[in-house]
Amino acid sequence: MRDVAIIGVGMNKWGELWQKSLRDVFVESALLAIEDAGVDHIDSMYVGCMTSGLFVGQEHLSSLLADYLGTAPIPAARVESACASGGLAVRMGFMDIASGMSDIVLVGGVEKMTDVGGDGATYALSTAADQEYEVYQGITFPGLYALMARSHMHKYGTTREQLAQVAVKNHENGSKNPLAQFPQKVTVDQVLNSIMVADPLTILDCSPITDGAACAILCPAEMAKKICKKPPVKIIGAGNATDTIALHSRSDFTKLNATVKAAEAAYKMAGVKPEDIDLAEVHDCFTIAEIIVSEDLGFFKKGDGGKAAETGATAIGGEKPINSSGGLKSKGHPVGATGVGQVVEIVHQLRGETKDRQVKDAKIGLAQNMGGSGGSAVVHIMERM
Amino acid sequence: MRDVAIIGVGMNKWGELWQKSLRDVFVESALLAIEDAGVDHIDSMYVGCMTSGLFVGQEHLSSLLADYLGTAPIPAARVESACASGGLAVRMGFMDIASGMSDIVLVGGVEKMTDVGGDGATYALSTAADQEYEVYQGITFPGLYALMARSHMHKYGTTREQLAQVAVKNHENGSKNPLAQFPQKVTVDQVLNSIMVADPLTILDCSPITDGAACAILCPAEMAKKICKKPPVKIIGAGNATDTIALHSRSDFTKLNATVKAAEAAYKMAGVKPEDIDLAEVHDCFTIAEIIVSEDLGFFKKGDGGKAAETGATAIGGEKPINSSGGLKSKGHPVGATGVGQVVEIVHQLRGETKDRQVKDAKIGLAQNMGGSGGSAVVHIMERM
Numbered sequence: 001m002r003d004v005a006i007i008g009v010g011m012n013k014w015g016e017l018w019q020k021s022l023r024d025v026f027v028e029s030a031l032l033a034i035e036d037a038g039v040d041h042i043d044s045m046y047v048g049c050m051t052s053g054l055f056v057g058q059e060h061l062s063s064l065l066a067d068y069l070g071t072a073p074i075p076a077a078r079v080e081s082a083c084a085s086g087g088l089a090v091r092m093g094f095m096d097i098a099s100g101m102s103d104i105v106l107v108g109g110v111e112k113m114t115d116v117g118g119d120g121a122t123y124a125l126s127t128a129a130d131q132e133y134e135v136y137q138g139i140t141f142p143g144l145y146a147l148m149a150r151s152h153m154h155k156y157g158t159t160r161e162q163l164a165q166v167a168v169k170n171h172e173n174g175s176k177n178p179l180a181q182f183p184q185k186v187t188v189d190q191v192l193n194s195i196m197v198a199d200p201l202t203i204l205d206c207s208p209i210t211d212g213a214a215c216a217i218l219c220p221a222e223m224a225k226k227i228c229k230k231p232p233v234k235i236i237g238a239g240n241a242t243d244t245i246a247l248h249s250r251s252d253f254t255k256l257n258a259t260v261k262a263a264e265a266a267y268k269m270a271g272v273k274p275e276d277i278d279l280a281e282v283h284d285c286f287t288i289a290e291i292i293v294s295e296d297l298g299f300f301k302k303g304d305g306g307k308a309a310e311t312g313a314t315a316i317g318g319e320k321p322i323n324s325s326g327g328l329k330s331k332g333h334p335v336g337a338t339g340v341g342q343v344v345e346i347v348h349q350l351r352g353e354t355k356d357r358q359v360k361d362a363k364i365g366l367a368q369n370m371g372g373s374g375g376s377a378v379v380h381i382m383e384r385m
Numbered sequence: 386m387r388d389v390a391i392i393g394v395g396m397n398k399w400g401e402l403w404q405k406s407l408r409d410v411f412v413e414s415a416l417l418a419i420e421d422a423g424v425d426h427i428d429s430m431y432v433g434c435m436t437s438g439l440f441v442g443q444e445h446l447s448s449l450l451a452d453y454l455g456t457a458p459i460p461a462a463r464v465e466s467a468c469a470s471g472g473l474a475v476r477m478g479f480m481d482i483a484s485g486m487s488d489i490v491l492v493g494g495v496e497k498m499t500d501v502g503g504d505g506a507t508y509a510l511s512t513a514a515d516q517e518y519e520v521y522q523g524i525t526f527p528g529l530y531a532l533m534a535r536s537h538m539h540k541y542g543t544t545r546e547q548l549a550q551v552a553v554k555n556h557e558n559g560s561k562n563p564l565a566q567f568p569q570k571v572t573v574d575q576v577l578n579s580i581m582v583a584d585p586l587t588i589l590d591c592s593p594i595t596d597g598a599a600c601a602i603l604c605p606a607e608m609a610k611k612i613c614k615k616p617p618v619k620i621i622g623a624g625n626a627t628d629t630i631a632l633h634s635r636s637d638f639t640k641l642n643a644t645v646k647a648a649e650a651a652y653k654m655a656g657v658k659p660e661d662i663d664l665a666e667v668h669d670c671f672t673i674a675e676i677i678v679s680e681d682l683g684f685f686k687k688g689d690g691g692k693a694a695e696t697g698a699t700a701i702g703g704e705k706p707i708n709s710s711g712g713l714k715s716k717g718h719p720v721g722a723t724g725v726g727q728v729v730e731i732v733h734q735l736r737g738e739t740k741d742r743q744v745k746d747a748k749i750g751l752a753q754n755m756g757g758s759g760g761s762a763v764v765h766i767m768e769r770m
Contacts, residue, residue, distance in 0.1 A: 001484055001485040001486070021517065023517075044625075050444060051438045051444050052512075053436045053438045053439045053509070053512050054438045054439065054444075056516065057508075057511075057512055057516045057520070058512055058516040058517075059435060059436050059439075059465060059467055059512040059513055060465075060466065060467035060512065060513040060514075060630060060756050060757050060760060060761065061465070062465070062466040062467075062469075062473075062627060062756070062760075062761050063466070063467070063627045063628065063629075063630040063643075063756060063757060063760030063761045064515065064630045064760075066627040067627065067628070067629045067630050067631075067634070067760070071627075072626075072627040072628055072629065072643075073626040073627050073628060073642060073643060073646040074626070074627060075476075075624075075625035075626060075627070075647075075650075076466070076625075076627045076761065077464050077465075077466055077473050077476075077477070077625070078464065078465045078466065079462050079463065079464050079465075080444060080445075080446070080447070080462075080463045080464075080465060081445065081447040081448070081461070081462060081463065082444055082445035082447075082448070084447075088447075088462050091460075091462075092462070092477065092480075095477075095480050095481055095484045095486055096480055096484075098484040098485070098486065099386055099480045099481075099483040099484035099485075100386040100483070100484075101386070101480055101483065123442075124438070126442075127438050127442055127443055127444040127445065128444055128445040129445075130449065131441065131442045131443040132406065132408075132443075135442070239460075240429075240460035240461075240462070241457075241458040241459070241460060242447060242448045242451040242452065242456075242457040242458050242459060242460070242461045243448065243452070243457055243458060244448070244452045244457065245445060245448040245449045245452050246452075249452070257458060258448075258457075258458060261458040262460075265460075371445050371447070371448060372445050372448060375445060375447075375448030375449075375452070376445065376447050376448045376461065
């Protein structure tokens with residue numbers, strides 16, 4: 001199995017991009033990544049996208065995006081695992097190179113979410129839950145994560161204020177990220193007093209609806225130092241796992257088993273432990289998600305995720321900086337792109353390019369991306385070469 | 386790169402399966418494949434599906450199907466390249482094993498197409514074409530393939546009757562396949578006089594709307610002979626390529642460049658030539674598609690595909706048997722499952738299990754699966770071990 005490195009990353013500004021179509025948004029990011037890597041061709045590509053069929057009436061992105069990027073006839077595939085689609089695209093590119101099939105691979109993610117009217121986006125997102133047993137009964141994602149939040153509060157004494165602290169910290173980080181959709185800082189009071197979505201989660205506990213894309217260029221590690229203009233970053237661990245799609249099928253709402261298993265696989269491959277991770281981008285689709293995930297990745301003892309947010313342990317200057325990019329919460333959450341966006345941030349951090357949100361001496365970073373109410377998860381661990 | 390073998394296949398009867406949901410249809414086929422292989426676990430899985438979001442309002446198949454098959458928490462991914470999604474799932478499984486990441490991998494395809502009402506299926510399928518430049522103007526797939534048919538007739542003198550011969554031959558083959566959706570034999574006159582869909586294509590030139598799934602179990606070739614109950618089949622060639630998504634962007638409507646390129650890659654990896662192929666399953670979504678593809682795979686000179694169908698060269702007893710299963714035309718076309726269904730047929734043929742549709746002395750088979758109007762293609766070449 002060949003070692004794999006990331007030699008270029010690219011991401012456009014995320015937000016409500018009404019003047020651009022899905023293909024424009026993707027190609028913009030892809031060209032930034034290609035330029036960043038300084039490569040003159042790519043051998044194959046993988047695109048993570050959750051549901052372009054429901055959002056913009058377009059499937060067959062393999063052909064569409066290879067065509068519009070000007071890379072056809074190269075092999076191309078779209079991969080999907082709900083909001084973990086982007087992480088999965090990185091995984092497929094990793095395997096393609098590890099197997100020896102391709103040398104230079106573009107992995108990207110894209111979602112164009114703001115073109116649907118009415119409750120179209122809520123419906124499209126709901127297809128990541130169990131359509132027959134959850135959605136049919138009327139539950140959508142804020143409701144599912146609210147159940148997890150209530151369960152965590154009940155079991156571990158996590159407070160409403162601690163949930164809010166996650167949003168405050170991520171918007172603080174996002175205010176230093178020029179590509180973030182909502183770079184505005186918020187206060188605990190503002191989070192607590194914003195519109196209630198699904199008790200206890202208010203609208204400022206929820207990540208937004210976003211248009212955006214993110215891309216990265218991968219190649220064999222031994223080739224990276226020769227062709228890379230900037231310091232390459234090695235993917236030292238890769239994990240992917242699944243869980244029941246329906247929340248009600250799980251014995252415990254306060255633990256995300258797919259994340260636990262994906263992290264175990266990634267730590268094992270990398271030969272590192274949670275304490276070796278200098279910073280992480282995690283899937284904070286709702287504030288409670290970051291709290292649970294920060295425990296399930298082994299950063300904090302089960303039940304201590306809320307306290308970690310409250311005490312500043314997860315802030316940029318803290319012991320375990322989480323979501324220096326602003327996370328899904330502030331940077332935005334174009335679902336299929338999110339997993340690649342996380343990798344873009346880790347690479348910029350490990351290269352020392354993130355200015356006033358830079359984590360000092362960052363050498364090893366972790367990206368955790370998940371689908372639905374945690375029914376699938378992808379974890380990558382990256383190290384500066 | 387490790388060699389990869391297919392050690393089990395499974396497919397349920399395809400048709401209008403109103404009493405079963407997508408998850409039922411998939412799990413049925415997956416269990417057949419697992420039983421056929423005789424394995425007691427799988428390490429990871431890949432599912433090809435074109436647009437379960439539009440057909441049944443369900444994405445996140447990685448989690449849903451791993452959960453319902455009872456294989457969670459294993460890694461799982463859904464892959465999509467319109468009607469070539471199934472072929473792509475086989476390719477991902479191949480890479481996963483080749484890379485050394487996994488040993489026993491389930492690859493499958495599924496589509497549940499008959500649950501949408503009105504023109505829902507036509508709309509869902511249209512998302513494989515260019516939504517902004519083709520579908521918006523009102524064209525759907527019968528129209529696109531009709532343009533190819535007219536172009537081929539004009540350039541090479543292909544006749545309306547030759548198109549019909551493809552349907553007649555594939556329904557003849559399908560009449561011997563107990564899993565086919567439409568096992569009825571048809572005559573040239575019936576094809577010519579059936580309802581016109583898009584001139585010159587009548588309804589009997591078109592593949593049907595189908596519910597169905599197909600699965601295969603892959604493992605390293607060196608492990609295959611030890612654990613396989615039945616003769617294993619080695620994947621000796623794998624190719625994937627893209628082309629413009631829109632037909633109007635191509636210089637020639639009578640050639641499918643993604644198929645040409647995918648086949649080149651597969652032949653090169655396998656070290657074989659078109660004349661070495663004993664039988665092929667090709668993507669006859671419309672009769673004209675089989676004619677063009679049979680040329681683009683190098684089986685016949687450009688322009689001679691129609692004559693090959695007319696003279697019986699592509700019949701089971703002919704020099705190059707094509708679609709012994711009945712093809713998409715008679716067996717059915719559950720779009721995401723089709724590419725895996727083709728592999729199922731090739732494996733059964735190479736094992737000598739197909740009774741009165743058996744191709745004599747079949748040692749090397751090829752499966753060609755494509756998306757949209759040929760904007761993507763996947764080719765696999767398989768050999769009896």
